[in-house]
Amino acid sequence: MSRSNFRNYLADHIWEIIAFVMAILAISWVRGHVEKYFSWWTANNAIYESSNLHIVHLLIAFVFLCLFALIIFIPVTRNRNTLSYFVFRILSIIGMVYVLIMPWLFPTTIKPDVVVNICGSVTLGEDFAVPYIEAISRNNHAAKVVANYNRRSKGIFNDVDVYLTNVVSKKKRYPEFRDLSLVHFNIDAKGTTDGFNELLKEDCDVSMASTSAKNAGYEEQEDNLDGMLLGKDAIAVVVGFDNDILDDNEDVIDYDTLKEIFTQPSEWKVFHRKKSGTTKELQEYLEFGNNDVIQGDVVSSNADMLEKVKSQQNSIGYLSYSFLRYQPGSIRVIRIRKDGNITEKPSNKCISDRSCAMVRNLHLYNRKDLYSTEEEDSKRKIAKKILAYGQNPLGQEIIEAAGFIPIIQGDIPPVSTSDPVAIDIDIDVEDIYEALHSERVEPIKTITYGRNGYDLTEKQKGKLKESLEGYKDTELVLIGHTTRTGDPFYNDGLSWERARVLRNKLLSMGFNVKLIYGFGQKYPLLGIESNLAENRRVEIYSYQTFLERANNN
Known part of the structure; x- marks a missing residue:
């Protein structure tokens, strides 16, 4: 083809060439917006069952083909010197290209960006897990949350789809969810033991447990697990x-x-x-x-x-x-x-103060090595958020709504006023402790804990009775504390739980515990950074020390 013929060819077909380029650009734009807004539309109209994108794309292609037909049947569109010819020519090429490449470019369904697997306790899986995920999602401004409930012969299998593509600003979402459109949660509850096994095999991202890892027989694996205390039952x-x-x-x-x-x-x-x-x-x-x-x-x-x-x-x-x-x-x-005593029937009160039989703590667990790298993927970030949400007051509301006892500040145990110098120490206990703390009055003994820990290790249990041997006839006061890492609401409850568990252990050893209290993260050790492990502690004081301080004040 000569140079002049090539120029003539370009002159005759320039509009077709421009139309082809515009067709590619238009298809790229349409594809992104169809998937984005179709996901939002199905979520907001609760018709997620019809989320086959190819149906929508076929409708769009049909519109383009109808425009192409106008070129054939409307005379004005066949005149090459009119604007109508140019417009309909472009639309017809877009339609043809769209139909040809659609099967290869577009998925047949909306696929989740992330699938998070939750496994473990049937007790937590029955009435807690789905409302908990729904609460996290709605607090994260999800457009739609769709839950499916299923019971099987070997446990509970529920799933939750969370649609996040809507008009809400990404800045209002948790960072873990900002770049996602659809998150799918599988809740496969077949038992606490099964949950720990699945978690350790990396077949599960979050494990629900109706007992601690130690009580479930996974004490040797505790160093590999991150646990969150949710509540009591x-x-x-x-x-x-x-x-x-x-x-x-x-x-x-x-x-x-x-x-x-x-x-x-x-x-x-x-x-x-x-x-x-x-x-x-x-x-x-x-x-x-x-x-x-x-x-x-x-x-x-x-x-x-x-x-x-x-x-x-x-x-x-x-x-x-x-x-x-x-x-x-x-x-x-x-x-x-x-032993001659009859236990109480379970109730909110006896579970809170652990005075009835078989009180147990409820947990969520992750693997620690999921967070060993700086660049955590979305699944791992969301799994971590699921644990952290247990510290949130809204998370504690879900615990209570499911019938469990939340980890919150309970009633202060009554204090005897038979001693003529005794005062209402349950009212003034914080003022008294603040004075003891600021003056660095040493407690009789301090018990320290691991992260989110509230129970004693076997080594601590073995040494506890021996270390307090001289205080058998002493009335004791237990003051629980935490670090400043985490949610203050959760830390308040955790400090009380540490004091309660230690009280029960001391009572079983024959000691006299007069009062317990929890201050959460309010009083870190002086001279120690507030987030260091030494602040995870319960301090044991003599009740007489508190009385003397009260009288001095």
């Missing part, structure tokens, strides 16, 4: 109303008898759960040996347990108090006679 032993063994008004079973019922064949119909933190706590309370195994039929969840025990004669099982909290009178709750 208790286990209730339950029997059906159709019972020939117990009288209608009888609600007490001896401790030793209860252990025999669960470990040896008898006239009782026993139901239990496998790979369960609830079961682990029951076994620990009944002091199971290596050869002790629960004899009975396996159920998959609290709901399944309740239905089986209610419907079968002479049946016995155990349930989370949280599950029974909103179903009073649905089944008979048993008290236990141990």
Whole structure:
């Protein structure tokens, strides 16, 4: 082709060339906006089931082809010297190119940017996990949250889709969610033991646990785990109303008898759960040996347990108090006679102060090595946020709504005023402690803890009684503290929990604990950075020291 012919060709087809370039640019623009706004539209109109993008793209292509047909059937569009010809020519080329490349460019469905897997406790999976994820999402200005609930023979499997593409400014979202359009959460609750196994195998991002890693048998792995204390619960032993063994008004079973019922064949119909933190706590309370195994039929969840025990004669099982909290009178709750004392039936009060049997703590866990690099991917950041949200007051509201006892400041135990010099120390305790703290008055002993820890190590338990041997007749005061890392609301509750757990241990050793208190992060050690581990502590003082300070003031 000569140079002059090439120039003539360009002159004759310049508009087609411009139209082709514009077609490519237009398709790129349309593709991005269709996916963005279609995701927003389906989320806001709750028709996520129809989120097949190819349907929308076919409709757009049909419009372009209709415009192309106008070139053939409308005479004015066939005149090369008119603007109409130019406009319709461009639109027709866009339509043809769009139809040709659409199958290769566009996905058939909206795929989530991130899939987060949550596993573990059935107790937490039943009534807590989905509302908890929904609360995090709505607090993050999600356009739509769609939850699907499923029960299986081996546990609970729920999923939550969180649509984030909407008109809300990205600055209003958590940093972990700012660049995402759709996040999918799989909640696969088959038991605490299963959750720890999945987490350690990296098949799960967040593990729910109805007991601590230590009590579940993963003490050696605790250094590899990040844990968050969520709240408290208790286990209730339950029997059906159709019972020939117990009288209608009888609600007490001896401790030793209860252990025999669960470990040896008898006239009782026993139901239990496998790979369960609830079961682990029951076994620990009944002091199971290596050869002790629960004899009975396996159920998959609290709901399944309740239905089986209610419907079968002479049946016995155990349930989370949280599950029974909103179903009073649905089944008979048993008290236990141990060492001549009869335990209370689980209630908010006795769980808060740990005065009833089988009180256990609820946790969320991550693997620590998920956060070992500076550049964390979105999944790991979101998993970390799920843990941190447990410190949030809104997260604690979800805990309470699910029937659990939140980690909050409880009532201060009453203090005796029989001593003529005693005053209302529960009112002035902070003023008194502030004076002791500022003057650096040394406590009798200080117990320190790991991050988010509240229980004593075996080494600490072994040395505790020996270190306080000279204080058997001394009335003690326990003051709990935390570092300034984390949410102040959560730290307040954690400081109380540390004091409560230590009080119960000291009482079991025969010591006299007069008062406990928790100050959260308010009083770091003087001369020590507020976020250092030494501030995770419970200080043990003499009650007499507090009385003397009160009188001096």
